[in-house]
Structure formats: structure tokens, C-alpha cells
Amino acid sequence: MSSLPSSSRGRGRRIKVLVAKMGLDGHDRGAKVVARALRDAGFEVIYTGLRQTPEQVAYAAVQEDVDVVGVSLLSGAHFPLMRRLIAKLKELGAEDIPVVLGGTIPVIDVEPLKKMGVREVFLPGTSLKEIIETIRRLAEERRARGETLAVSASRERGQGD
Amino acid sequence: MQLAINRVMGVLSPSVATLIEEARRGSIRAIGRILTLLEEPDQTSLSILQHIYRYSRGAQVIGVTGIPGAGKSTLVGKIIGEFRRRGYRVAVVAIDPSSPLTRGSLMGDRLRMQEHATDPGVFIRSLPTRGLKGGLSVAALAAIEAFDAFGYDKIIVETVGVGQSEVDVMHAAHTIVVVTMPGAGDDIQALKAGVMEIGDIYVVNKSDKPEARQTYEYLSFALEKEEVGREAPGWTPRLLKTSAVMGQGIKELVDTIEEHHRFIHKTGLAAKKVVERRALLAKLIVESIIARYVDEAFGGLVERIVKAIEGNEPLPNIVMEALREAAKRLYEDVRSGTDGGSKANIPGCS
Numbered sequence: 001m002s003s004l005p006s007s008s009r010g011r012g013r014r015i016k017v018l019v020a021k022m023g024l025d026g027h028d029r030g031a032k033v034v035a036r037a038l039r040d041a042g043f044e045v046i047y048t049g050l051r052q053t054p055e056q057v058a059y060a061a062v063q064e065d066v067d068v069v070g071v072s073l074l075s076g077a078h079f080p081l082m083r084r085l086i087a088k089l090k091e092l093g094a095e096d097i098p099v100v101l102g103g104t105i106p107v108i109d110v111e112p113l114k115k116m117g118v119r120e121v122f123l124p125g126t127s128l129k130e131i132i133e134t135i136r137r138l139a140e141e142r143r144a145r146g147e148t149l150a151v152s153a154s155r156e157r158g159q160g161d
Numbered sequence: 162m163q164l165a166i167n168r169v170m171g172v173l174s175p176s177v178a179t180l181i182e183e184a185r186r187g188s189i190r191a192i193g194r195i196l197t198l199l200e201e202p203d204q205t206s207l208s209i210l211q212h213i214y215r216y217s218r219g220a221q222v223i224g225v226t227g228i229p230g231a232g233k234s235t236l237v238g239k240i241i242g243e244f245r246r247r248g249y250r251v252a253v254v255a256i257d258p259s260s261p262l263t264r265g266s267l268m269g270d271r272l273r274m275q276e277h278a279t280d281p282g283v284f285i286r287s288l289p290t291r292g293l294k295g296g297l298s299v300a301a302l303a304a305i306e307a308f309d310a311f312g313y314d315k316i317i318v319e320t321v322g323v324g325q326s327e328v329d330v331m332h333a334a335h336t337i338v339v340v341t342m343p344g345a346g347d348d349i350q351a352l353k354a355g356v357m358e359i360g361d362i363y364v365v366n367k368s369d370k371p372e373a374r375q376t377y378e379y380l381s382f383a384l385e386k387e388e389v390g391r392e393a394p395g396w397t398p399r400l401l402k403t404s405a406v407m408g409q410g411i412k413e414l415v416d417t418i419e420e421h422h423r424f425i426h427k428t429g430l431a432a433k434k435v436v437e438r439r440a441l442l443a444k445l446i447v448e449s450i451i452a453r454y455v456d457e458a459f460g461g462l463v464e465r466i467v468k469a470i471e472g473n474e475p476l477p478n479i480v481m482e483a484l485r486e487a488a489k490r491l492y493e494d495v496r497s498g499t500d501g502g503s504k505a506n507i508p509g510c511s
Contacts, residue, residue, distance in 0.1 A: 013200065014264065014289075039265040046287050049272035056278040060271065063284055065193035093190040 015139040016044045018066045020057040022085065025075035026050055030103065034070065037128040038135065054081050058088035061097055067139035070131075073103040078113065086117040096145070098138040102126065173208050181212055184311050189284060192311055196286055199303035202446040210303065210442075213310035219431070220252075220309040221422045222438070224334030225319045226359075231342040232366040234273035235405040236414075237319050241277050243415040249315045250282045252308035254301050256320040256330070259289040266290075270319060284313065298329040299449055302442040305333060329445070331359055333438040335431055336421045337391060338362045338414075341380070343372035359391050360398055361421050364414060368402035377402060396424055451491065458487035 019035040021028050028050055038045045048060050061069045069089075073081065082101060089095055101113065102122035110121045120134050173181070177198070183191035199206045225233050225240075237253060244251045255270035266289035277283040288300055301318060308316045318330055331337055339360035363384065365377045377400065384398055391398065399417050403410035425431040459466070462483055469479050 013197070014266075014291075035267055039260065039267040040263055042263045042265040044259075044265065044289050045267045046271060047267060047269050048275050048278075049269075052275060053279070056275055059189070059278045060275065060285075062190050062193050063278075063286055064271075065197045093188070 014042060014044045015068070015136060016064065016066045017046070017135060017139075018057070018061045018064060018069045019045055019047045020052055020060070020069060020071050021048075021050050022052050022054055022057060022071060022073065022081045023075050023077050024051065025073060025077075027074050028072070030074070031072035034072065034102065034128065034131060037132060038070075041132045041136075043132075043135070054084035055088050057085055058092055058094070061089065062092045062094045066097060067142055068135050069097055069099045070135065071099065071101045071103075073101060073105070076104070078103070078105055078109065079116075082113060082118055083116060096142060098142060100135065100138070102131070173212060174205070177205060177209060178212075181209065184307075185216065187281070187312070189281070192284060192307065193286075195307055196304050199307060200300040202299055202449050206303065207446070210306060213307060216310035217306070217435075218309060218312065218314075219435070220305075220314055220316050221336065221418075221431075222305055222309075222316045222318065222334045222434075223418060224331045224337045225317055225340060226321065226331055226337065227340030227364075228342070229321055231340045232405050233319050233340050234270040236340060236364070236366055236403060236411075237270075237317055238274040238276065239403075239405050239408060239411045240317065240415060240418075241274060241283055243411050244315050245277070245280065245282060247415070250313045251277075251315045251317065252283075252313035253285040254304050254308075254316070254318045255285060255287045256301065256318070257287060257289055258321070259291050264291065284308065299442070299445045301330045302333055302438065302445065305438070306442070328359075329441060333434075333441060335425055335434050336361050336418055338364060338418070340364045340366050341376065342367045343370040343376045361391055361393070361396060362414070362417050363398060363400045364410075365400070365402050366405055368410065369404040369407055373402060393428075393430065395428060396421065451487075454487045454491045454494075455483070457490060458483050462486055 017038055019031050019038070021031055031047070035045050035047050046060070046064050046066065048057060052060075057069065057071070069085070071082065071085065078101065082099070086095075086099060089097055089099070095117075098119040099117065100120040100122065101118050103124075105113070105121055105123060107123065110123070113121055119138055122131055122134075180191045180195055180198075184195055195209060198209060223240075225237055227233055234255065237255075241251050241253065253274065255268070255274075257266055257268040257270055259266040268287040268289060271285050271287050274285055278285070286304060288304070291300075305316055305318070318334060320330060337360050339362070341363070342365065363380055365373055365380065367373065368377070381400055384400055401410055401414050401417060403414055405411070422431075425434065466479055466483070470476075
């Protein structure tokens with residue numbers, strides 16, 4: 001029975017996630033493991049590669065219209081880089097895209113990062129399952145907030161040439 | 162029925178109308194959102210297509226295809242740079258495969274083009290193949306229409322070029338660039354039946370490698386013998402060498418792409434291609450809509466079908482029953498919105 005086409009339309013868009021590394025940090029094993037796990041969970045994952053600027057990541061997130069941006073950082077530069085990323089997303093009218101962070105982040109930095117606008121911080125030892133579920137929840141929450149299309153677009157200040 | 166195709170296609174929801182206005186003013190946020198809305202055919206996507214057609218400016222659509230690992234993405238990254246130096250606005254549709262099992266995908270084409278990410282004259286969008294009937298083609302072809310309407314002069318579609326829907330996408334291109342690499346010489350034979358017969362321009366990338374000459378000569382011979390290459394009177398398929406990583410041969414490649422652009426305009430082929438592309442998009446949208454009715458009909462009949470098969474009922478009976486069911490559902494929706502809230506009228510059919 002299960003092999004027959006299902007009646008549910010179930011055609012909802014796949015959850016789309018950008019996985020990014022920023023700054024002078026050449027270690028992407030973790031980012032790739034997470035990217036692959038997200039793919040295997042059925043997400044559409046875009047990986048933008050090493051040593052990106054926060055601005056490059058923000059533009060990619062907006063052009064791809066992703067549901068969530070996931071950043072991996074092992075360099076210790078999380079405060080300045082995340083600040084710039086969140087500022088750029090806002091400038092592009094995309095502050096509704098939740099940003100999450102994983103990597104070697106000191107516990108005492110978690111609260112300040114969240115105050116800055118980082119929605120979730122995954123510390124070393126976090127299970128892939130937890131990352132997947134958190135990203136799924138954030139994506140669904142954002143979609144449930146619904147058709148904020150024009151609202152967010154009209155707030156945009158970043159313009160093309 | 163969720164498939165609500167409004168009788169009055171001219172009516173845009175206010176939020177979508179705002180979005181189109183923002184996109185026309187160059188807002189990348191708005192363009193990004195519109196591309197998402199265009200991914201699957203429904204009332205919203207059709208109303209968007211209806212509205213943006215008038216803004217079309219006849220962009221050159223360039224298909225870049227070729228074997229995996231030939232360096233297509235890196236090459237596209239360089240082509241973007243050269244187009245930008247010449248003052249064009251460039252959009253890229255980068256197609257990557259989805260897993261047929263989880264339908265998830267990991268898309269990395271963009272990685273090789275990220276140096277252009279913050280350039281406001283460049284827009285890069287990744288599309289997974291999704292394993293859906295025609296699903297990729299609809300999304301990719303609709304994205305081409307959107308980029309054309311929003312002021313991009315050059316639209317590059319990058320794909321591995323295997324499978325029917327990817328070939329469909331390639332046929333929507335004005336200019337097709339087939340990329341190969343040294344050491345792939347013998348594979349050309351195997352490829353001939355596929356992408357090798359559709360190219361306007363052939364590129365041996367990674368030409369800094371020692372085996373490059375051999376591959377070049379092999380291809381040169383095949384082109385001479387007219388074993389490969391797209392048929393178009395007045396255009397002989399070109400063969401070029403590039404090294405995308407070293408930045409070699411890029412200027413010549415872009416010159417040739419431009420030369421082909423002038424050729425298709427001079428011969429009227431460009432306009433013909435646009436007509437073909439749009440006819441194809443229309444057909445694929447209809448197919449995709451009908452496929453949903455088929456899905457739904459089967460869904461509604463699941464138990465009945467299983468019972469029939471277990472009872473050794475002949476297959477044609479089941480086929481006819483499902484066909485009737487799908488046709489009935491489709492007809493009811495098309496005839497006029499009789500199902501209360503979601504009115505579904507396909508224009509011209511009611």
C-alpha cells in the first residue's frame with residue numbers, strides 16, 4: 001500500500017538552509033558533516049565554502065531565499081562576524097531569516113550572542129538530531145508567521161545597480 | 162481543491178504586486194522571494210508570470226553543461242566576471258542533483274562563484290533537481306522568465322545535462338556551451354547521444370593539463386565530421402580551450418558567446434528560441450498540474466486499487482478507473498469553482 005502514490009499533496013516546499021563558514025577559519029569538517037546530515041533529513045542545503053565574508057553569506061542567503069542560515073565558527077571571532085552578518089541581513093530586508101551558530105563557542109558567550117540576534121547556539125557535543133530538529137522548528141515557525149513577503153521586501157534598503 | 166487557479170489572472174494579491182515592484186527596482190530580497198514563489202505552479206506563480214512577461218527584455222540565455230568534474234561552476238564564475246567587465250548584469254541558475262531517497266540536496270555550485278556574491282549586478286540561484294516529473298524544468302524556466310523581466314542581460318543555466326528535464330532546460334537556452342576536460346576523450350563517444358549533440362560552443366577546460374591537446378584534437382575531429390554539435394545553418398560549432406582556474410581562454414570564450422548572440426539575432430533565431438522556451442514552460446506547467454490530479458486520483462482510490470490487484474483484476478480496468486477519476490477531478494476544477502472557497506478556473510477552459 002505504501003508504494004502507491006500518496007493522496008496527501010505533501011508538496012510543501014523543502015526546508016532550505018544555507019551552511020556557511022566565515023572569516024579566517026579553514027576547518028570545515030564540522031560544517032560538512034552538518035550539511036550532509038541536513039541533506040539526509042530531506043533539506044535543501046546550500047554550502048558556500050570557506051573564508052566567506054559575512055556580507056557574502058548574507059547576499060547568498062537572500063538570493064537563495066533560505067529558511068535558516070547556519071554558521072560554523074571555530075576561530076573565536078564569533079562576535080564581530082555574527083554582528084556583521086546580522087546587520088547585513090537586516091540591511092537587505094531579511095532580518096526574518098533566523099541565524100544559528102555552531103562551533104567552539106565559550107558558554108559565557110551564548111547569552112550575549114542571543115541578545116545580538118543569534119537564534120540558537122550549538123555547543124560542541126550537540127547531536128545532529130538536535131541541530132536538525134532546531135533548524136526544522138525555526139524554519140516552520142518562520143513559514144507559519146506567514147506571508148510576510150511584501151512587508152519584509154518593502155523594508156529593504158539594499159538595492160541593485 | 163488546493164490547486165486554485167483564479168479566473169481573473171490579472172488580479173495579483175497586493176503583497177505580490179508590491180514584491181514585483183520591488184524586484185523591478187532591483188531589490189534582491191524581492192527577486193529571491195519571487196523565485197521561490199515561481200518554483201511550483203499555482204495561482205500565485207501563474208499570476209506572477211502573467212505580470213512579468215511585459216517587462217521581458219530579451220536576455221541571452223546561455224546553457225552550460227557537461228560531464229561532472231569538468232569545471233563548469235568554476236568556468237561560470239569566470240564567465241560572470243568577464244560579462245561584468247563588459248557591463249552586463251548576470252543571473253545564474255545553478256542546478257544540482259537531489260537525493261532520490263530523501264529528496265534532500267546538498268548544493269555546492271555556488272561555492273565556486275561566491276566571489277561575485279556581493280556584486281549587485283550578479284544574482285545566483287541554486288535549484289535542486291528534486292526528482293519530480295518536470296519539476297526542475299518548471300522552476301528553472303520560470304526563473305529564466307523572472308531574470309529576463311528584472312533586467313538581467315545574461316542568464317546562465319548550469320547543469321550536468323543528464324536526464325530529460327535537464328535536456329529540456331538546455332533546449333530553452335539561446336546558446337549552449339558544452340564543457341569537457343582532458344582525459345575525457347574516450348567518454349565523448351559515450352556522451353555523443355546526449356549533450357554532445359546540442360552544443361553551439363565546445364570547451365576543453367583544464368587545458369593546462371598535458372592531455373588537453375589530445376582531447377582537443379579528438380573533439381576537433383568529431384566536429385569536423387559533424388558527429389557532434391547542434392544543427393543551425395550558418396553557425397559552425399566552435400571549439401575552445403580554457404583553464405578556468407588559471408583564468409585562461411575566458412575572454413575568447415565570452416567573445417564567442419557574444420558572437421553567437423549576434424548570430425541568433427541576425428538570423429531571427431533568438432526570437433524563435435524565446436517562443437519555444439515559453440511554449441515549453443506552458444506545456445510543463447500543464448503537465449505538472451495534471452500530474453497532481455493523477456496523484457490525487459490514486460490517493461483517493463488506494464484501497465480500491467490494492468483490493469483490485471489482490472483480486473487479480475486486469476490492470477486495464479484499474480487504469481481506466483484511475484483515469485476517469487483523475488479526469489473527473491480535473492474537469493470539476495476547470496469547469497468553474499464549485500467547491501466553495503478555492504475557486505479553480507483555468508482561463509480559456511471554463
